[in-house]
Amino acid sequence: MSFSKDARQNIRSTDEAAYEVYVGEEKDLMRTNEMITQRHEEHDATYNVSSSFLLDLYEALPDGMMNVYLCKVADQFAGGHITLETKDMSYGWQGWGDVDVDIPVNDLIEWTIMNNARDKGAEWYDFNGANVQRLSKYKAKFNPELRAYKRIEKGMPGMDFVSEVYKRIR
Template identity: 25%
Template sequence: MQIEELTLDDWSGALPKEGIEVFHTPSALSVVADHAPGELRLYGGFKGEQPVGLFPVVVQDRPVGRAVFSPPPGMGIPRLGPIVMPTSPKQRKRERVNRRFTEAVLEEIEVDDSLTLFRSICTAEYTDPRPYRWADMDVETKFTYVLDLDDRSPEDVRRSFSKSLRREIGDGEELDLRIEREGVEGARSVYDATRRRYEEQGRELSLDWDYVRDLVTQLEDRARVYVARTPEGRFLAGITVLYSNDAGYFWQGGTRTTYQGVEINSLLHWHVIRDIIEDPPIDSITGYDLMGANTERLCQYKSKFGAELVPYYVTESSGAGMEVAKRAYRMVAK
């Protein structure tokens, strides 16, 4: 297995069309490179000239060692991690490619060094984290909610919602308000509302507006901002949605908002879902990732959409000496 460090152009040429997150796209990674606290490195694994694995990481050099993250903390990137592209459908060969690619990348970034902290949040498509466990790393299972929209009508999807969710959407549709797709200006309104909500909860939003603005701008059609306004144009609530080739991702916003006695966030989500079915930014999109399946209070709401609970894996350095560094990472990630 040959490991090479790629340019963004090289990365673009090697990236598969399926099984990737929106942050694997060159446009998103270019923004990450500009704003991440560290150096973005794009690793590719090759069998001859054939790419069989890709892995973007951000490397932070510190006085006491190095940290290697995929995704970097505090940037609102839900998942990133490795992409493995075996050329054979046979299970034995797929496992071998995954194992050899993992071993080669971990050796390249020197995770065996006692002063190197490694952490990766893998895509839901990456289903075999065993090579990380075999490398004496910790592996944890997390979850997300993905609503399957493939070959389904809006009416069929809506019928699958809980009764209370259908009622809430119906009540919202009777209100005198506008829900429209907006650009960067709308994204700023969503960002400001999210920041205020964090402040009310005694927390600090880790995302800078410059980063959010650049991401929405660079992603172009891969980012949509849904905003609810009063007839006079006053902002009520909004959602920023990002899109891979496979799914839309609820990324930012959705702060709890009541208008004329009705919660309107469900109506925002419904507009997103209906557009994915009827007017997707990319024709291959077949799902809506609602996120938030690892927080109990959020699950009580998001399970109402009838989405599938989908696992994904977090891999990270193990050992007592890494516990302090990992706790600091989690604080930043929140």
């Protein structure tokens, strides 16, 4: 009930027969990353997460820790979100949704991710990246609890590498 009226209406009023949201497979991770890359290019935004890095991460992490949630509308791929999940929290890491369809793709994917996380026992869903100005208004409609975080810009030798790795997975 704390979501905005728009988010609640999108989740409750969208005909469930008009879309499908599900957890995809490894091949879907690559396709989703291609679409995320394209979306960043459209906004002249930097996106340095390569498909090979994602594949390495997917294969290295325990099953179920990295997931890709997909949305299909009329049997067409309409969105995808990559999550990192622990027992206590689900992190919405990267995602995109087709804005040219009449279905609120992103809202429906986010809602599915939240429900799946809750069903697994997680108490928190981290939208990750509320400080991205073009996305903050969208994320605010889910009434998030803001939390401060720290970012390392310069450090001791070796820490720059750790910082780079963190930036890629955050």
